[in-house]
Amino acid sequence: MNQSIGGTRIPVLLLKTRSKPTDGYLECLASVEGGRYEPAFIPVLEHRFKQDSLEEVRTLIERGGFNSHSVNARYGGIIFTSQRAVEAFTRVIEDLQAASICIDELLPSSTPLYAVGPATASSLRALNLRCPILGEESGNGEALAHFILQHYNQNHLDHHPGPERKLPLLFLVGEQRRDIIPKTLQLDEHVPAARIAVTELVVYETGEMQSFQPEFSQAWRTNQNRGAYCQWVVVFSPTGCRAMLTSLELLDEETGRIKNNQNPEPDTSKPLSKAFIATIGPTTRDYLLKEFGLRPDVCAANPSPEGVWAAIRTYMEKAEICEET
Incomplete structure (x- = not known):
């Protein structure tokens, strides 16, 4: 050709x-x-990051909110389905690094970052965090949700075989988004032990340029x-x-x-x-x-x-x- x-x-x-x-x-x-x-x-699209949300993510990280071994642990992982959400997260990480804060213990290898596709996963890997980046083969939100159901639940059983509470996941989203992931993870059809609580945090707004x-x-x-x-x-x-x-x-x-x-x-x-x-x-x-x-x-x-x-x-x-x- x-x-x-x-x-x-x-x-x-x-x-x-x-x-x-x-x-x-x-x-x-x-x-x-x-x-x-x-x-x-x-x-x-013109994307405007919500500074108050970025500050909330930074505070969560600094206080050990993503470290399951911390008494302040609030979330067991983070979900990303857009490049803009990764860019918002990148801003937080870069600010922490600029302040000479050691991130490895705050975002350890036990904290999964779920990415909807290879482009999102590639941008996350560029941050060089210890967190595993998973789910990039899914390609869409519904497939990613089913992957999370299997992986996150199994991971919880492997590391917490007892009655310890399963931490929810944080989903960094834009102002306009589909709700397929939260709905799938929290379906009433699942047995209670399989349901995964999800908190959506809007980190950017969008409009036509x-x-x-x-x-x-x-x-x-x-x-x-x-x-x-x-x-x-x-x-x-x-x-x-x-x-x-x-x-x-x-x-x-x-x-x-x-x-x-x-x-x-x-x-x-x-x-x-x-x-x-x-x-x-x-x-x-x-x-x-x-x-x-x-x-x-x-x-x-x-x-x-x-x-x-x-x-x-x-x-x-x-x-x-x-x-x-």
């Missing part, structure tokens, strides 16, 4: 903030197929002007979809839906000057279809960098978009 089309690398506009210190989407898409793709980040639409429009048109007539847009959430479709001039101003009800089914023969749209999963795919009448070209089977790349690659091969012009 050729590296480029018409001598130009294929832009992939990722509608997300670049994760730090590493971003799995950048590492994956920039390296596959001999550097054929050119990923670029266009932030859609005012700069998103002009930045997206500029990036899209810049790529067109330099000859990259084949472009992909990867959508991670419903936020920003309307602004994105407006920039692409796909929406009817009167109805707010796709012009002439275009694209009711996947179309691999449409002109390359049009946008190719990929979604990270079915939630955003269904939102685009229901709200705007647009069916994305691809929907990743797995919400991961590899899943997005596999969906794009399959589409490109099916449409035979691989020959230089």
Whole structure:
């Protein structure tokens, strides 16, 4: 397969903030197929960390709230399902390190950190904590919840065979989140001994960035002007979809839906000057279809960098978009 089309690398506009210190989407898409793709980040969401919540997490750590051997122990582990939650946690850890506080005893190897996917797990590992990072193979909240039920309960039995109380888990979340994990862990259908109490702590708030639409429009048109007539847009959430479709001039101003009800089914023969749209999963795919009448070209089977790349690659091969012009 050729590296480029018409001598130009294929832009992939990722509608997300670049994760730090590493971003799995950048590492994956920039390296596959001999550097054929050119990923670029266009932030859609503006995240504001809640300082009072960060202070609460810091106080918990300093007082031994995550050390099961401490008399002040309050939680047996922490759950992460977003990069932003990891970034909030990272701020707390960095502040403690800057204050020369030894973290190893406060966050020991007996305290699991549960991560929903490889990107989240990778960011947690970059902190070099003693805590084991588990569950990254799950890929979604429901699968992670079932993993936690099995692992956390077994871990408790292994280390506390007696009647000792099972500590709850702390779930660091954003203002907008699904409740699948707390509900699954605390289901009444479970025998009482299997239920796991969960405390949700909102550590960040989210809103659409005012700069998103002009930045997206500029990036899209810049790529067109330099000859990259084949472009992909990867959508991670419903936020920003309307602004994105407006920039692409796909929406009817009167109805707010796709012009002439275009694209009711996947179309691999449409002109390359049009946008190719990929979604990270079915939630955003269904939102685009229901709200705007647009069916994305691809929907990743797995919400991961590899899943997005596999969906794009399959589409490109099916449409035979691989020959230089």
